[in-house]
Amino acid sequence: MRNGEVYQIDTDVAIIGGGTAGLNSAMAAAERGLKVLVVDKANIARSGAIAGGIDHFVAYLETGEPWDTREAYLKYVGRVARGAADLKIHEAVYCEELEATIERVERIGIPLRNPTTGEFYRTQAMGQPGPYFINFNGKRLKPKMAEEVQRLGCQVLNRVQVTKLFLHDGELGGFTGFDMRTGDFYRVRAKAIIISTGNTSRMFKAQTGNPFNLWYCPACTGDLHRASFDAGVELANMEYVRMTIVPKGFSAPGFNAFFGMGSHLVNSLEERFMERYHQMGDLAPRNYMVWGALQEIREGRGPIYMDCRHLSEKDREHLFTTLGYDKDTLPDFLIKKGYNLEGTMIEMTVSEPMQARPSEQCGSGIKIDENCASNVPGIFAAGDSSDQMGCLHMCTAGGYAAGKHAADYAKKVKHLRQVDSKEMADERERVFRPLGKKRGMPYWEFEDIVRIITTDHFGPVKTENSLETAINKLDWLDAARTDLKADNLHELMRVHEAMNIQQVAKITATAALARKETRFPPYHYRADFTETDDEHYCGLIVVKKDQDGKVTTRFEPLSYEA
Amino acid sequence: MPPVIDRDKCNGCGICDQHCPLDVLYVENDVLEVRYPDECWHCGVCRQDCPTGAVTIEFPLIMLAV
Numbered sequence: 001m002r003n004g005e006v007y008q009i010d011t012d013v014a015i016i017g018g019g020t021a022g023l024n025s026a027m028a029a030a031e032r033g034l035k036v037l038v039v040d041k042a043n044i045a046r047s048g049a050i051a052g053g054i055d056h057f058v059a060y061l062e063t064g065e066p067w068d069t070r071e072a073y074l075k076y077v078g079r080v081a082r083g084a085a086d087l088k089i090h091e092a093v094y095c096e097e098l099e100a101t102i103e104r105v106e107r108i109g110i111p112l113r114n115p116t117t118g119e120f121y122r123t124q125a126m127g128q129p130g131p132y133f134i135n136f137n138g139k140r141l142k143p144k145m146a147e148e149v150q151r152l153g154c155q156v157l158n159r160v161q162v163t164k165l166f167l168h169d170g171e172l173g174g175f176t177g178f179d180m181r182t183g184d185f186y187r188v189r190a191k192a193i194i195i196s197t198g199n200t201s202r203m204f205k206a207q208t209g210n211p212f213n214l215w216y217c218p219a220c221t222g223d224l225h226r227a228s229f230d231a232g233v234e235l236a237n238m239e240y241v242r243m244t245i246v247p248k249g250f251s252a253p254g255f256n257a258f259f260g261m262g263s264h265l266v267n268s269l270e271e272r273f274m275e276r277y278h279q280m281g282d283l284a285p286r287n288y289m290v291w292g293a294l295q296e297i298r299e300g301r302g303p304i305y306m307d308c309r310h311l312s313e314k315d316r317e318h319l320f321t322t323l324g325y326d327k328d329t330l331p332d333f334l335i336k337k338g339y340n341l342e343g344t345m346i347e348m349t350v351s352e353p354m355q356a357r358p359s360e361q362c363g364s365g366i367k368i369d370e371n372c373a374s375n376v377p378g379i380f381a382a383g384d385s386s387d388q389m390g391c392l393h394m395c396t397a398g399g400y401a402a403g404k405h406a407a408d409y410a411k412k413v414k415h416l417r418q419v420d421s422k423e424m425a426d427e428r429e430r431v432f433r434p435l436g437k438k439r440g441m442p443y444w445e446f447e448d449i450v451r452i453i454t455t456d457h458f459g460p461v462k463t464e465n466s467l468e469t470a471i472n473k474l475d476w477l478d479a480a481r482t483d484l485k486a487d488n489l490h491e492l493m494r495v496h497e498a499m500n501i502q503q504v505a506k507i508t509a510t511a512a513l514a515r516k517e518t519r520f521p522p523y524h525y526r527a528d529f530t531e532t533d534d535e536h537y538c539g540l541i542v543v544k545k546d547q548d549g550k551v552t553t554r555f556e557p558l559s560y561e562a
Numbered sequence: 563m564p565p566v567i568d569r570d571k572c573n574g575c576g577i578c579d580q581h582c583p584l585d586v587l588y589v590e591n592d593v594l595e596v597r598y599p600d601e602c603w604h605c606g607v608c609r610q611d612c613p614t615g616a617v618t619i620e621f622p623l624i625m626l627a628v
Binding site: 045048052053158159208209210213214217218219249250252328329337490493 | 580581582583585598600602603605610621625626
């Protein structure tokens with residue numbers, strides 16, 4: 001296997017991760033007249049969490065209903081994401097951008113309104129005080145956003161995995177990446193970058209054993225969580241492991257659609273059990289639904305089912321269509337399993353955990369301020385990979401906000417910063433080293449070991465002892481990294497993903513050690529501290545690596561109106 | 563295994579190869595190969611974007627049987 005060419009690119013704003021947030025960032029920066037580069041590990045037409053489609057957009061619409069205002073919405077966010085969502089940032093990156101975002105999504109060709117009635121189809125679930133979910137057909141939203149980015153003249157590098165960030169005097173200089181199809185190596189210098197690479201999947205054992213049968217996109221492997229952490233960027237909300245309720249056999253989304261349309265979660269005794277765990281029953285925030293399901297299964301009242309029998313025929317039809325908007329192949333799967341819309345209850349289970357936000361209304365990753373900036377000048381973040389954004393509504397609105405702020409910053413930077421050429425050459429050598437090794441460990445074996453460690457020790461129940469055990473084992477595994485081999489460029493990409501998953505697992509366990517309480521159970525369930533302790537832990541655990549390689553955590557309080 | 567290609571319908575255009583988010587599909591010399599079937603996310607992008615309707619999704623037994 002021959003290595004490819006080396007290319008040098010200089011740009012004003014570079015976006016790493018061309019999913020929903022990244023493409024909205026690219027639009028904002030390009031509209032401000034800057035030279036914009038988008039780098040994606042897949043193809044921006046179909047990459048990231050909504051590659052195959054999406055069915056819901058969260059919004060308040062100021063219709064005059066008391067729950068439909070900015071104030072009511074922010075109160076809801078504070079209530080359901082207490083301790084993880086910074087309302088000042090939420091207001092700046094989402095509320096201020098919402099109206100323009102709805103307009104932009106519809107302008108690029110995806111109607112959020114029902115095309116025949118002109119009305120929004122709105123449903124309620126997950127702790128909302130009113131129907132904040134707009135149901136819509138977003139199967140082509142991703143390619144439409146990609147077309148808009150191309151129309152605005154952004155340069156795009158598809159199938160390129162970014163491997164390292166480079167600083168100059170404590171400020172961003174550039175980054176490196178390689179093309180998984182050609183072996184070409186890219187050395188990029190940029191005045192500002194926006195990181196929008198999602199969260200970390202494939203970090204815990206999955207229900208059928210296949211680490212690609214996942215709720216969220218399996219291509220999101222914490223590549224830039226790891227790279228930015230190594231560059232001294234602060235991360236927050238990393239201690240949470242996120243799960244949901246999925247069909248047995250297929251870790252597919254559909255939660256919003258099922259509960260939004262009024263489906264019930266029942267146990268094998270056909271009891272609606274959620275009332276035991278949360279006053280809102282089936283409309284409770286997601287973590288409580290998962291918590292309830294886990295208890296029912298653990299206490300012997302499983303399997304659990306999604307009961308749709310009481311829905312009207314019209315609602316069942318709407319539900320089935322919407323499920324296919326969110327996950328194209330889910331209706332086929334349900335039919336293949338023998339479920340019909342008339343009278344069958346659909347067996348469900350709890351999905352694999354992943355490193356991601358504890359609530360729909362925040363993120364998990366690079367700690368951002370109201371300008372979407374990290375603690376390192378020139379490095380911005382947006383979407384799921386930031387600590388404050390998640391879901392389509394935040395990724396479209398907040399992604400655009402990040403693009404604006406990165407553009408403003410880049411305009412003030414007179415010259416591209418120098419990047420040490422030898423360091424970039426060393427990185428190229430490191431990146432391609434596993435390629436063509438005759439003997440060694442395949443990526444999947446290494447990844448399996450990581451998943452056993454994480455699942456045994458914090459997937460999801462954790463204690464100080466279990467977390468320290470996990471960190472020790474994950475540290476011990478560092479020595480095996482040099483044994484990893486790749487027979488081709490695709491495997492080389494997977495090798496780097498596997499190593500990133502392992503490193504993020506350490507960060508997650510380290511942050512979880514510092515939060516000596518339980519919050520959003522089971523996303524952060526400490527068996528040695530089972531109560532929520534708002535007095536000491538209502539806020540962010542911030543984790544950072546110092547220049548000497550030492551990892552530190554600190555607590556940053558967040559406050560909310562009563 | 564997940565995407566199954568109807569050879570008679572596939573024209574080797576390569577759109578599925580370009581669009582697959584998991585780098586599962588490869589078109590070389592106008593011939594499509596499902597090279598990494600175990601790494602399929604079942605997102606349905608290949609089926610949605612295929613201009614000739616050559617892709618069907620087949621779920622492995624483990625997903626249906628458990």
